[in-house]
Amino acid sequence: MIFFHSQNSCSTASLLALIESGLQHTVQVYDVRSGRTQTPEYMAINPWAKVPALQTEEGPLLTENVAILTYIADKVTEKNLLPASGTFARAQALSFMALLSSTVHIAFRPILRPEKFASTPEGRDDVTQTGLVNLDKVLTSLENEIQGEQSVLPGGFSLCDYYALVFAHWSLRPQVAGRLSPTPRLYAVARAMHERPAVKSVFPDGPDFG
Secondary structure: OEEEEEEOOOHHHHHHHHHHOOOEEEEEOOOOOOOOHHHHHHHOOOOOOOEEEEEEOOOEEEEEEHHHHHHHHOOOOOHOOOOOOOHHHHHHHHHHEEEEEEEEHHHHHHHHHHHHHHEEEEEEEHHHHHHHHHHHHHHHHHHHHOOOOOOOOOOOOOOOHHHHHHHHHHHOOOOOOOOOOOOHHHHHHHHOOOOOOHHHHHOOOOOOOO
């Protein structure tokens, strides 16, 4: 399998899942910030010009973290990376991952990429300030969704935790750090994830989550 990735982007969740799974894969890096995902070369691979993307053994390209994380977990069911397919626990895991994709990720965009929403400095400042208010509400709500002490699901580690870790990292970026309400549950999950070998292999010097 070939995994298409941009460092420190949301595709980190699927990268960590691949490492955790032990499935054979290679990684090709296309940096989002420098525009490499917008090049004809990459758009020939993924016309949506986004990461993550996974060239599967079956042939077709698979995109979007929720789909890729589920695919990986189902390839190695013996590792219990997600609750078993067909169970209510699996539905809860999918619900949490979809929440991260559709709501939490989107809430970071106005702060991290204000130029996507406004063309003037004044407009970008307004987008950022409004975005911070909304992001604070979203992360506060996310805190209430975390059910475990060191995992987001009550049953212990799952790939949901790697996806949540992405946003714990993003909350420490200079545009955001110190400007949001505390998220102790999210940070407890992040600290636990940084003890796992897969995370240490990608982030040997992990950030300080308190």
